[in-house]
Amino acid sequence: DTGVSQDPRHKITKRGQNVTFRCDPISEHNRLYWYRQTLGQGPEFLTYFQNEAQLEKSRLLSDRFSAERPKGSFSTLEIQRTEQGDSAMYLCAVNPDTATNEKLFFGSGTQLSVL
């Protein structure tokens, strides 16, 4: 158990629909990250929060993607007007060490399939 819960585990949707994923760290962590992993690839950074503030966004995060962390605890990732290319595993991670960005604890991910 990594202490990071992601919901849902699997999501199947039709192209053009909106989807929202949730990440719940068990304990308070300042830093929370979203990554995307496609088949045969390593995870790719999407965005990062320091408490409630979204401090970085990757160029992979198009205008259709939005992430929030309203209270500095759980986070949501929404994809609007989904496309087949959005099909991937979406991973949430937290960093319990405020001094470095080195050790991340990952959730099991949400597998998105866009038909």
Add this chain to the structure above:
Amino acid sequence: AQSVTQLDSHVSVSEGTPVLLRCNYSSSYSPSLFWYVQHPNKGLQLLLKYTSAATLVKGINGFEAEFKKSETSFHLTKPSAHMSDAAEYFCVVTLGGGGSQGNLIFGKGTKLSVKP
């Protein structure tokens, strides 16, 4: 720019034999390097990390990795494979520096199979 190259997409070993998973990195400064493991239906887990201290790094489950600057390599090894080691392994480098706080750059992964 920082990057990692995992030289093998799939490695197959017999139980009890040594494991070698190869990784080469590219970095414009002294990098921090990691190995993460991903078991099916489980979250990524940190195996070990190198952060400019000892070049031979010991991790969990009997794994270790050696940082070789002259070869720009950070290969992962284990003397004797166990069935439970079957998983996907990722070599990772941080962007680091004074700016980014979040970016881990993952390799494409090496799938390790262990035969009985």
